[in-house]
Structure formats: structure tokens, C-alpha cells
Amino acid sequence: MKKPGNSLILILFALFFTSAASAGSLVRDARLWSAPDHTRIVFDISAPVQHKLFSLSKPNRIVVDLHNAKLSKQLIGPEYSKGVVSRIRSAKHKKTGTRIVLDLSADVKPKSFLLKPHKSYGHRLVIDLQKKKVGSKAAIARKATTIKKNQQRDLVIAIDAGHGGEDPGAIGHRGTREKDVVMAISRKLQHLISRQRGMRAVMVRDSDYYIGLRKRVEIARKHKADMFISIHADAFHNKNAKGASVYALSQRGASNETARWLAESENASDFIGGVSLEDKDDLLASVLLDLSMNGKVEASLELGDYVLSELKSVNRVHKRNVGQAGFAVLKSPDIPSILVETAFISNPSEEKKLRSARYQQRMAESILRGVRTYFSRNEVPGTLLAQRRHVIARGENLSVIADQYNVSLKALRSQNALKSDRLRVGEVLLIPGG
Numbered sequence: 001m002k003k004p005g006n007s008l009i010l011i012l013f014a015l016f017f018t019s020a021a022s023a024g025s026l027v028r029d030a031r032l033w034s035a036p037d038h039t040r041i042v043f044d045i046s047a048p049v050q051h052k053l054f055s056l057s058k059p060n061r062i063v064v065d066l067h068n069a070k071l072s073k074q075l076i077g078p079e080y081s082k083g084v085v086s087r088i089r090s091a092k093h094k095k096t097g098t099r100i101v102l103d104l105s106a107d108v109k110p111k112s113f114l115l116k117p118h119k120s121y122g123h124r125l126v127i128d129l130q131k132k133k134v135g136s137k138a139a140i141a142r143k144a145t146t147i148k149k150n151q152q153r154d155l156v157i158a159i160d161a162g163h164g165g166e167d168p169g170a171i172g173h174r175g176t177r178e179k180d181v182v183m184a185i186s187r188k189l190q191h192l193i194s195r196q197r198g199m200r201a202v203m204v205r206d207s208d209y210y211i212g213l214r215k216r217v218e219i220a221r222k223h224k225a226d227m228f229i230s231i232h233a234d235a236f237h238n239k240n241a242k243g244a245s246v247y248a249l250s251q252r253g254a255s256n257e258t259a260r261w262l263a264e265s266e267n268a269s270d271f272i273g274g275v276s277l278e279d280k281d282d283l284l285a286s287v288l289l290d291l292s293m294n295g296k297v298e299a300s301l302e303l304g305d306y307v308l309s310e311l312k313s314v315n316r317v318h319k320r321n322v323g324q325a326g327f328a329v330l331k332s333p334d335i336p337s338i339l340v341e342t343a344f345i346s347n348p349s350e351e352k353k354l355r356s357a358r359y360q361q362r363m364a365e366s367i368l369r370g371v372r373t374y375f376s377r378n379e380v381p382g383t384l385l386a387q388r389r390h391v392i393a394r395g396e397n398l399s400v401i402a403d404q405y406n407v408s409l410k411a412l413r414s415q416n417a418l419k420s421d422r423l424r425v426g427e428v429l430l431i432p433g434g
Contacts, residue, residue, distance in 0.1 A: 237346075
């Protein structure tokens with residue numbers, strides 16, 4: 001015979017689960033991220049929700065029907081109006097539960113998917129609104145032909161500020177977000193490069209939004225970048241770990257346990273952003289990609305050596321040599337690419353450094369010096385900096401070299417980012433034009 005108490009407990013459990021099931025999913029909030037080519041809306045939900053999405057025109061809008069769900073609050077305010085989304089409206093729907101309408105300022109191609117809980121995030125419904133491209137391929141080709149064939153061009157350096165938007169990256173003890181400090185360093189590096197004759201910086205992301213790891217490489221290649229630099233702030237479970245590091249791609253996988261952990265951590269960003277890497281390349285594409293990257297891996301290691309050498313003047317280095325790992329963001333078949341870990345954000349003392357504008361500036365300056373050294377030893381045909389180079393001989397000084405090429409000392413110092421007039425035999429100086 002069952003005890004009365006046990007029966008009561010079973011009844012209460014049944015009532016609880018019945019009530020929970022009837023309650024459905026709760027939409028707690030929404031977050032919007034605006035990128036140049038798309039807008040992402042992330043709905044924080046209490047549980048997975050069935051949904052239907054369709055587009056309407058005149059005016060442009062996206063309708064999202066959520067089955068057995070309700071909003072915990074009205075999504076009203078400037079934070080819910082970004083990118084192509086001008087306003088979010090919602091109302092109860094008889095057949096489904098809740099209808100959300102996104103009023104748009106442009107025609108878009110929508111895509112939606114659900115994300116499972118990951119680290120600090122719960123269940124999410126993600127809607128990506130991709131702007132429709134304007135202009136034909138023929139028009140783009142005609143525009144490209146207007147560039148003079150023999151025109152000498154600037155070297156293009158793609159600067160990739162890691163993480164962004166929905167993905168904050170590592171978070172320090174004081175709440176410092178990796179995505180914020182690496183953007184600050186990246187902007188400083190962009191400013192320094194823009195002041196150099198013969199160089200031009202391209203920001204892979206120029207604001208707080210997420211870009212898939214493979215997409216970052218595509219953006220760099222779209223701009224015909226001569227170099228790709230991804231800026232990050234390291235993290236590790238041991239808070240005593242400290243120092244800066246530089247990584248290049250390893251086709252054989254990570255070079256040590258720390259590198260493997262970092263590679264897994266960075267590549268996992270695509271799952272936070274909602275893009276899986278597993279279905280991107282088939283076996284043949286991977287083999288062809290690996291074959292084409294052999295030479296660029298060597299070039300990346302050389303670039304990494306120069307940058308790592310300069311980082312020593314700013315902070316201690318975590319590793320004496322350039323590390324190698326399978327970072328997806330470095331997998332460009334035709335661009336020398338490195339990933340710079342500027343410090344350990346998980347170390348309280350280094351987190352403080354990363355928050356410092358002075359440290360950010362010095363870090364950017366050291367990266368620039370490494371970049372300049374690489375290009376002084378690896379001439380890129382057709383670029384302005386491929387014009388004139390001078391190898392320092394014994395007994396020469398800066399004043400003599402300036403007179404030889406009929407340029408000012410100030411221009412010579414600026415062109416080579418020199419802090420003093422002391423020169424080393426064998427050092428290569430870039431001679432400014434005119």
C-alpha cells in the first residue's frame with residue numbers, strides 16, 4: 001500500500017511540470033549588433049521555442065511568430081533600433097502566442113537559428129538580416145579597370161580586433177572585456193599605420209559586432225591585404241600566467257598544450273556567434289588549402305619573429321619563440337598572418353596594463369615596428385615602399401644618408417619610426433619619396 005504522503009508528492013510534481021509546460025518560453029530581452037553588411041538580433045529566451053519567420057514589403061519588415069511564448073517586457077528604446085532595424089513591435093497572436101515585427105530601413109535577406117546555452121549565455125534565438133547587394137558584377141569590374149595598371153600602391157595591413165558583439169572574449173577579474181581592449185589597441189595601430197607613407201590599414205571590424213572567423217579572412221582578402229594581424233588578450237586558468245605571445249598557423253596542429261587550449265578557445269567563438277566550422281570545407285578543399293599555405297606559414301613565422309622581438313620592449317614575453325596553433329582566423333592561403341596575444345587578461349596585474357592607454361599605445365607601436373622590419377626585408381613589387389631601401393654600412397649615420405637621397409632627417413626618422421639616430425650595421429632603412 002502506498003503512503004498518502006508519497007501520492008501527494010507525485011501529484012505536486014505532476015502539477016508543477018504541467019504548469020511549466022503550459023507556461024512556454026519567456027523572451028527576456030533582445031540585443032542588437034550592427035555590422036556594415038548585416039544586423040544581428042539576439043533574443044534571450046528561457047527555453048527553446050518554435051518560431052516562424054517571413055518577410056513583408058511596402059514597408060519592409062520581418063515578422064517572427066513565436067509559438068507558446070511571451071515577452072517579459074516591451075522592447076522599446078534606442079537600444080532596440082540599430083542597423084537596418086528601426087523599431088521592434090510585438091503583440092499577442094491567437095494562433096501562435098506572440099508576434100514580433102521588426103520594422104526595417106532596407107530590404108534584407110533574413111536567417112534565423114537557435115543557440116544552446118554556452119558559458120554565461122542561456123538559450124537564444126538569433127536572427128541575421130543580411131543586406132541585399134546593390135550593383136552588378138559588371139559594374140564592379142568596370143570600376144576596377146579605372147585603376148592604372150602601373151600605379152604604385154600602398155601596402156595594405158588588415159587589422160583584426162578579436163571577438164566583438166555577442167562574443168566578449170575573455171573577461172578579467174575587474175570585468176575588463178577582451179573585445180574592448182583589443183579594439184582600443186587595434187585603433188591605435190590603425191592610426192599609426194595611417195601616418196606611414198606607403199601603408200594603409202583596413203579594420204576587419206570597426207565597431208562592436210561579431211564576425212565569423214572565416215569571414216574575417218574573407219574581408220582581408222577582399223581588400224587585397226598584404227598582411228593580416230589579429231589582436232587578442234590571452235587568458236588561462238592559472239592567474240599567474242603572464243606575458244605577450246605571437247602565433248602563426250600550424251598545419252600539424254598546436255605546438256604545445258597551452259597553444260592547443262588557446263586554439264580551441266578562439267575557434268569556439270564561432271559557436272558563440274552561431275556559425276559552425278565543421279561544414280565549411282570538404283576534404284579536397286582542405287588539402288588544397290594546406291598545400292597553398294606552406295609558403296605563407298614560413299612568411300608568417302618570419303613576421304611573427306620581428307613582432308615578438310619588438311614586444312619585448314613593452315612587456316615580458318610568455319614564450320621566446322613564435323607559437324603555432326590551428327587558429328581558424330589565420331588560415332589564409334595567400335596572406336602572411338599572425339595572432340598577437342597582447343597580455344594575459346586573466347592576470348590581475350596584466351589586466352590593469354591592458355586597461356592603460358599608455359600600454360595600448362606602446363603595444364601598437366611595437367607591432368608597427370615589427371611590421372616595418374618585415375616589409376623592409378620582404379619587398380612587395382608594385383608598392384610605394386618597394387621603391388628605395390638603404391642597407392646601413394659601417395661608418396654611416398642618418399644625416400649622411402638623408403643627404404645622399406636628398407630627403408629631410410625628419411622624413412627619414414618618420415618613415416622608419418626611429419626614436420633615435422643610432423643605427424645598426426646591416427639595418428635596412430626605407431627612403432621616403434621626393
